[in-house]
Amino acid sequence: MDILFFIFLSSGLFLGWSLGANDAANIFGTAVGSKMLRFKTAALVSCLFIIIGAVFSGGGASATLNELGRVNAIAGAFMVALAAALTVYWMVSSGLLVSTSQAIVGGIIGWNLYSGYDTDLSILSTIVSSWVLCPLLSGIIAVLTYFAVRKILHLTHIHLLRQDSYLRCGLIIIAAFGGYALGANNIANVMGVFVDSSPFQSIYFHGFYFSNSQMLFLLGAIAICVGIFTYSQKTIKTVGNNLMSMTPTIAWIIVFSQSLVLFLFASQGLKNFLSSYGLPSLPLVPVSSSQAVIGAIIGIGLAKGGRDISWHIVGKIFIGWIATPLISAAICFISLFFLENVFQQKVYM
Amino acid sequence: MFGIKISLFSSAKTLETKIDSFHDKVIDAAMTFHKSISIYLEEGRSEDFKKNNKQLRQIEHDADQLRRDIENRLYAQNLIPDLRADVLELVENLDKVINRFDEVSYQFYIERPEIPSIYHARILTLVGQVTECAENMSIASRSFFRNFSSVRDFSQKVYFLEHETDLSSGHLKESIFDSDMPLANKLQLSTLLDEIENIADLAEDCVDELLIFTIKRDI
Numbered sequence: 409m410d411i412l413f414f415i416f417l418s419s420g421l422f423l424g425w426s427l428g429a430n431d432a433a434n435i436f437g438t439a440v441g442s443k444m445l446r447f448k449t450a451a452l453v454s455c456l457f458i459i460i461g462a463v464f465s466g467g468g469a470s471a472t473l474n475e476l477g478r479v480n481a482i483a484g485a486f487m488v489a490l491a492a493a494l495t496v497y498w499m500v501s502s503g504l505l506v507s508t509s510q511a512i513v514g515g516i517i518g519w520n521l522y523s524g525y526d527t528d529l530s531i532l533s534t535i536v537s538s539w540v541l542c543p544l545l546s547g548i549i550a551v552l553t554y555f556a557v558r559k560i561l562h563l564t565h566i567h568l569l570r571q572d573s574y575l576r577c578g579l580i581i582i583a584a585f586g587g588y589a590l591g592a593n594n595i596a597n598v599m600g601v602f603v604d605s606s607p608f609q610s611i612y613f614h615g616f617y618f619s620n621s622q623m624l625f626l627l628g629a630i631a632i633c634v635g636i637f638t639y640s641q642k643t644i645k646t647v648g649n650n651l652m653s654m655t656p657t658i659a660w661i662i663v664f665s666q667s668l669v670l671f672l673f674a675s676q677g678l679k680n681f682l683s684s685y686g687l688p689s690l691p692l693v694p695v696s697s698s699q700a701v702i703g704a705i706i707g708i709g710l711a712k713g714g715r716d717i718s719w720h721i722v723g724k725i726f727i728g729w730i731a732t733p734l735i736s737a738a739i740c741f742i743s744l745f746f747l748e749n750v751f752q753q754k755v756y757m
Numbered sequence: 758m759f760g761i762k763i764s765l766f767s768s769a770k771t772l773e774t775k776i777d778s779f780h781d782k783v784i785d786a787a788m789t790f791h792k793s794i795s796i797y798l799e800e801g802r803s804e805d806f807k808k809n810n811k812q813l814r815q816i817e818h819d820a821d822q823l824r825r826d827i828e829n830r831l832y833a834q835n836l837i838p839d840l841r842a843d844v845l846e847l848v849e850n851l852d853k854v855i856n857r858f859d860e861v862s863y864q865f866y867i868e869r870p871e872i873p874s875i876y877h878a879r880i881l882t883l884v885g886q887v888t889e890c891a892e893n894m895s896i897a898s899r900s901f902f903r904n905f906s907s908v909r910d911f912s913q914k915v916y917f918l919e920h921e922t923d924l925s926s927g928h929l930k931e932s933i934f935d936s937d938m939p940l941a942n943k944l945q946l947s948t949l950l951d952e953i954e955n956i957a958d959l960a961e962d963c964v965d966e967l968l969i970f971t972i973k974r975d976i
Contacts, residue, residue, distance in 0.1 A: 442838055442839055443835060443838040444838060444839075554976070557976065558976055561976065562906055565903045565904040566903070567769075567773050567902055567903050568837060568844075568901070568902045568903070568974070569769040569770075569772055569773045569776075569836060569837065569902070570766075570769055570770075570773065572769065572836055572837045573766050573769045655976055656839055657976045658976055661976075
């Protein structure tokens with residue numbers, strides 16, 4: 409295996425690291441911030457399930473990205489991931505809400521434009537509509553769960569201390585589910601573009617079959633976990649107390665809604681199950697966990713009778729939907745030109 | 758992890774029992790106080806009264822120990838981190854009421870006020886209102902832990918009873934100062950009535966805070 413492959417893969421691994429550093433706060437930020445769970449416990453459980461989710465369920469969303477653009481040269485894949493990473497970095501430092509999913513889609517479109525491959529507009533419209541659907545669906549799930557939990561708490565009269573114990577168990581379970589859903593859905597952002605140029609061979613290991621893309625996803629998931637352990641504690645301290653100043657029960661509902669939405673947009677099994685009964689199913693598309701969280705927060709705010717929705721944040725999400733893919737596509741297009749003509753790298757086949 | 762969960766549930770269960778026992782102490786203190794004053798009015802500083810006073814002191818002492826234990830466990834075991842400060846304040850407020858019952862009863866023991874029999878029934882009514890007020894405060898506080906939707910109902914009773922104690926105490930003081938008793942006795946009785954009435958005020962303050970804690974506790 410070529411060392412050059414790992415150098416090119418570094419942009420994807422960096423994207424994975426930043427995903428772990430930023431998005432872990434969405435899964436267990438409040439639980440750790442409110443001292444309901446220890447950071448190590450939450451991080452360990454999440455990481456384990458991120459790896460499981462990425463390796464065993466990451467294929468669906470990744471396949472959709474590949475349908476949008478088959479990035480068939482490793483140097484091209486490197487630049488798509490790097491353009492996405494640079495866009496995320498720039499937008500985060502500008503205070504805009506950004507999603508790696510949108511950045512990577514922009515990067516792929518930039519590669520399509522540069523290489524002259526057609527962009528499948530029906531796939532693109534499916535992906536874009538899922539970005540809008542993601543916070544909406546998360547908000548609806550959060551509202552329904554909020555009313556259900558409230559009703560249960562009012563009817564069951566569970567002692568406050570016992571509620572606390574149940575909630576801690578619930579937060580551990582949701583850290584696992586959230587990790588699984590994040591791994592399954594967002595691994596496509598990190599490693600999806602490298603699938604077609606992966607040099608790995610499929611292997612059998614103790615009766616288990618691992619495809620080359622699964623090994624790639626394992627590397628990506630490890631990068632996410634490194635991001636969680638090395639940097640997410642800082643993100644939790646910064647973001648956790650501002651955006652997520654809420655009760656642990658509300659935090660649980662928000663993480664549950666966010667994780668369920670990510671799972672719905674990633675589960676091949678569920679899609680097959682619904683399709684087998686002729687029921688409509690959601691497309692397998694990488695979506696933004698941060699936007700799902702914001703959708704859930706706004707939903708609960710509305711359910712609690714809050715009239716002052718932060719239109720400022722809604723506006724930032726809207727700008728993100730348009731600006732992130734555009735910036736990423738532009739960076740990718742220009743960088744591919746330099747990579748091909750200055751560094752003499754083959755960026756497409 | 759299974760072991761951690763078991764220990765989490767068992768420590769929660771132990772603390773749950775201690776909080777329940779603490780609420781029992783508030784009701785015990787109220788009932789014992791009521792009994793003490795009735796005995797004093799009937800028999801003065803009799804052996805029975807002394808025995809009852811000692812019992813009240815023991816309840817206060819036990820409640821203090823329970824309060825300290827609850828506080829230690831809440832912090833040491835890192836339970837309900839988001840509501841811990843509220844629960845501690847609530848327990849402190851309940852403890853103040855228990856202390857007050859003990860102090861007022863002890864004041865009767867020390868000062869040995871002379872109370873004309875025409876006032877006995879009305880003083881007992883006032884004491885009855887105060888103890889009922891404290892009991893309802895304790896029930897409201899217990900509800901905060903299990904069924905917080907009924908905190909408001911019991912709090913309303915506390916407000917009503919506190920108002921009643923104000924009226925009863927005011928009327929009683931008026932008739933005392935209208936009587937031919939020596940001024941020193943009048944002032945002594947008036948101070949003692951204030952002390953009794955203050956217990957209802959403490960219960961009201963406790964319930965005021967409890968209602969705020971309940972709003973915070975509601976998801």
